[in-house]
Amino acid sequence: MPFRIRTLNAISQTGLSRLPADRYLVGHDVAQPDALLLRSASLHNQPIEKSVLAVARAGAGTNNIPVPEYSKRGIPVFNTPGANANAVKELVIAALFLAARNIVPAAAFAHRLDGDDASMDKAVEAGKKAYVGFELPGRTLGVIGLGAIGVEVANAAASLGMRVLGYDPAVTVEHAWKLNSKVEHVTNLDQLLKRADIITLHVPLIDATRGLIGAAQLAGMRKSAVLVNFARG
Template sequence: MSTLTLEKVKTIKTLNNIAERGLNVFNDHYTIDNDSENPDAYLLRSYNMHEMEFGDNLKAIARAGAGVNNIPVDKCTEEGIVVFNTPGANANAVKELVLTTLMASSRNLFDGVAWTKTLEGEGDQVPKLVESGKKQFVGKEIKGKTLGVIGLGAIGALVANDALDLDMDVIGFDPFISVDTAWNLSRNVQRAMSIEEVFANADYITVHVPFTEKTGGMFNEETFGLMKPGVHILNFSRGELVNEEDMAVALEGGIVGKYITDFPNENILKMENAVPIPHLGASTKESEENCAVMAARQVKEFLETGNVKNSVNFPNASLPYTGKKRVAAFHKNVPNMVGQITASISSFNLNIADMVNRSRGDYAYTIIDIENDVNGDVIPKLEENINQIEGMVTAHIIS
């Protein structure tokens, strides 16, 4: 394996259009080459990578967005390729659309606008027809109503806080809420002890959780039966969170008053009182730039220092980079791995200045700074030695 050095120009390849602000993060030590067959890193948005073969140089993939279902994460893990996403970079864009559609659907704005468009050609009669027809679109104000927020991550927390400012009551559920999010969440958000508590009390429910085996189809006939009649459900997370057959029945029977989704398909388009949004959640210029910048910075930080933040397959781990030679090793999470790495370093009469080790499931990541000023052919020999340790997936030495 080649040694990572700041002198070596690294190749970045984009698989989708990436905002220029993101690409500008890379300095003269990088080249953007979209014809490269063996880049050091990929930047992408929605490009499907599942059928791709990866070159020996590939060390990082960054998704400018949150979802990574278009990336073969398991394969990347087995090959020691770190996969980043950009949680929170598009949070404000999604939050604004959630609140916009919450209010618009509550006031029947979408249906009203569509009906008004049908009056084209009525000439001077249009104002009179509007006045006589508007009563069919009488809606509800959201002030004083209860919004249930399922998932209080970057987006959910913003939605919850801003809904309070709109004079809504807010009840939230998230058993895995992070410390950072908890600090940013208003104390006026009521904490639900179970998801069923949200279902039972909310007039509007917005969901902000990833799609997993546990969350798939979480909105279904059984859970609809726990909700207030006429509840509005907003889904800007994943279409698979909703059992669409059950949703169609619930909408037809008035159990669900409106279903607002950013993931339309043929089934959704046939549902009365479904509001299909053409996947606009993160589609703002600001969001695309924020995601691109965040993705680029994470790749640059990893290639230059080995530090990992916002990875979906590596454990997050970092050490302040002081310019010392640094071992960055991704390996199986088994006993004595760190001991073998440090023994390898010691065998070259090198001292350890600092280190960190973090684990994630079956794998772990170790960063070790070397005290000595190492010259000559020691670095490639040490790198080769560490990579020969049983259970080592990949190791690089950054200098």
């Protein structure tokens, strides 16, 4: 009899293809499942069948799963840290360019232009200085959280010529070895916030990180600093 797996979100067919059809019955409407497979669906306050033996998340964080409750029931929860690290890194680097070069407001400005060529040329010349922004090389990026994603972001930023500060009290030896040697290890969060032109967050949403950045931390940042949050919370 095949193992029964219920999917609670759309899962890449590339991943599902690793579950042979002769051994696994997989689908969103599978009854009495042996396991649940999900991405962002929340299982908090959601009853699950007694048949469930395991829960797996296609992603790193498990804040959408009541892990302590399932642990009491003997249900292991699996995650896939690092599986989407490159994808998130690319989004973060894109966000750095968007913020540094004022691309979104500049595009909105261009979209509002109206009139003939001469009048639009005049408007562009008069308004373009407001969207110059700044170049990334030589600027300081503060990376909070040096897990799989944080390391990828730090290394990519260093390759762009940025000065990179890394903060993570719980960084693993494995991830530390993967860091570019140019990344400066900072042990004081307030110092990182004070020095960085751009701060990017890459921490899980757990009790220890909830409220990590609040009013006091924002007040300690540079007036012109940019905060990028691709983490949870």
